[in-house]
Amino acid sequence: MVRLKNRYYLCEIIPTGEKKQGTHLVGGFTERLVFKAVQKEVQDLHGDYGQGVLMGSFSVSYLNPDTNMVMIRAGRDYHRLVGSALPLVKKIGHQEAFLRTIHLGGTIRSCQKFLIKHNKQFVKSATEGVDVADPEVKEQGNG
Amino acid sequence: MYRRIVSKGKAEYFYLHVTLEFEDFEDVPVDAIKFKTIIVDALQGLFGLAGASIPADILKFHQPKRSAVLRVPSSGFVKLWSSLTLLGTCMGRRCAFRVHQVTPHLMALSANSREWQL
Numbered sequence: 001m002v003r004l005k006n007r008y009y010l011c012e013i014i015p016t017g018e019k020k021q022g023t024h025l026v027g028g029f030t031e032r033l034v035f036k037a038v039q040k041e042v043q044d045l046h047g048d049y050g051q052g053v054l055m056g057s058f059s060v061s062y063l064n065p066d067t068n069m070v071m072i073r074a075g076r077d078y079h080r081l082v083g084s085a086l087p088l089v090k091k092i093g094h095q096e097a098f099l100r101t102i103h104l105g106g107t108i109r110s111c112q113k114f115l116i117k118h119n120k121q122f123v124k125s126a127t128e129g130v131d132v133a134d135p136e137v138k139e140q141g142n143g
Numbered sequence: 144m145y146r147r148i149v150s151k152g153k154a155e156y157f158y159l160h161v162t163l164e165f166e167d168f169e170d171v172p173v174d175a176i177k178f179k180t181i182i183v184d185a186l187q188g189l190f191g192l193a194g195a196s197i198p199a200d201i202l203k204f205h206q207p208k209r210s211a212v213l214r215v216p217s218s219g220f221v222k223l224w225s226s227l228t229l230l231g232t233c234m235g236r237r238c239a240f241r242v243h244q245v246t247p248h249l250m251a252l253s254a255n256s257r258e259w260q261l
Contacts, residue, residue, distance in 0.1 A: 045191045045192050047191030047194055050190075050191060084193075
């Protein structure tokens with residue numbers, strides 16, 4: 001037996017464009033919508049071949065709707081096809097948005113470790129100079 | 144007189160001698176520009192925009208037989224060949240590309256021993 005290796009792209013969804021009145025709030029991304037958007041770009045950029053070689057492994061394995069972080073899985077052999085298509089995503093569902101790749105990991109665990117570090121750093125920089133009464137508050141928002 | 148040429152390293156270009164055939168033998172008018180469009184569409188269908196950017200050139204085109212000599216950089220050679228093979232329809236008609244000869248040296252297309260009439 002051999003292990004089927006994967007690569008995980010950890011991306012941040014950055015919504016752009018005007019928020020229209022009467023429509024739903026900015027955000028509301030689902031794993032399915034992100035998958036469809038990336039899949040369409042792979043189809044445009046790498047055609048039926050790209051679609052075919054990624055079919056078995058390509059999926060969106062994690063999405064945090066609060067922090068707009070998304071983790072996209074692809075087979076290790078062909079993960080570069082996904083990587084090249086990620087910057088070309090312009091729309092997710094009806095919402096204009098793009099993806100900013102912040103990490104490429106070999107396991108879900110390594111991505112999670114990175115994400116915790118990343119979020120800790122964010123909280124640290126956001127609360128810098130703010131007098132936080134309870135030191136426990138600083139530790140919130142991990143993961 | 145002959146000159147001996149030794150080429151080392153990988154070939155820069157590959158050359159293909161191909162013919163476009165239609166299923167119903169209709170007299171479909173295809174000129175060189177249309178021929179090139181069909182090839183680029185075949186590349187884009189199978190390999191997307193990345194495939195459509197492969198510089199495949201038509202060196203020679205014989206309109207009555209719809210046959211051509213193509214030149215492609217060796218990095219895109221397999222992609223071109225496979226997308227020509229997998230092409231099934233163009234202009235709404237069923238068609239196929241026949242690849243007669245493939246070579247890294249253009250000189251080799253000067254003769255084809257498979258088409259000798261004995």
